[in-house]
């Protein structure tokens with residue numbers, strides 16, 4: 001299928017690894033020029049070069065922290081009015097409800113609520129002026145089924161979901177579509193670090209921890225960044241104009257909301 005977005009300019013934050021990288025690669029395969037971001041410059045530049053070579057698109061990079069105001073300004077300066085925005089940042093650490101401090105909550109809100117909101121607020125006016133734009137926010141299955149040890153993530157992502165539910169409907173008539181993609185467990189560094197958390201809390205081996213987490217997924221496996229990226233590219237395509245303000249689970253069936 002031709003996604004109809006060849007030549008569009010896409011900003012994908014937190015995209016040197018994992019799900020953000022999966023999205024960047026799928027958009028490049030569809031012919032988009034990219035602005036990619038992460039804190040670590042080496043992995044970022046290496047992946048950008050791989051994309052340039054494989055897909056022949058223009059890729060610019062900006063190594064900075066997307067959760068800070070300064071980082072957001074630097075990213076937005078480089079991206080200057082993208083057609084497509086994919087927001088992403090690292091997820092908060094797991095823990096216990098009784099341990100989380102105000103500072104922990106502020107950090108989670110900065111990363112997983114206020115950064116994507118700031119990027120949307122900055123990018124939406126140009127998309128509206130052009131009469132076309134696509135925004136995909138990478139959130140989490142915890143939006144539909146909160147995960148006890150990820151209370152910081154649950155809280156911040158609930159705030160972003162509420163913002164998108166209203167904003168998506170305010171801009172839909174201008175040719176701009178905002179949706180959220182909700183990953184279940186995907187095979188990335190983040191999943192490995194959460195596997196390690198299970199190892200430490202339950203005294204299991206890595207293999208046992210992974211088998212335990214896989215057994216919660218009807219598909220019987222973790223998702224891949226490639227599958228995730230393909231879904232993101234479709235949501236950014238010319239075919240997605242009637243999909244507005246949705247929270248779309250990619251979780252191998254883990255969350256059962258069929259009824």
Ligand code: NAP
Nearest residue numbers: 014016017018019038039040066090091185186188189190
């Ligand atoms: P990942 O494999 O750990 O990759 C994270 C990427 O984000 C890296 O490129 C990292 O590069 C970059 N990054 C992290 N913090 C950043 C910051 N402050 N500023 C700029 N870039 C930053 O993680 P992932 O699995 O792709 O997860 C992506 C998001 O999906 C996270 O919010 C995660 O909580 C959520 N999620 C993931 C899963 C899963 O199973 N994988 C499930 C549910 C939700 P640098 O470290 O160099 O900055």
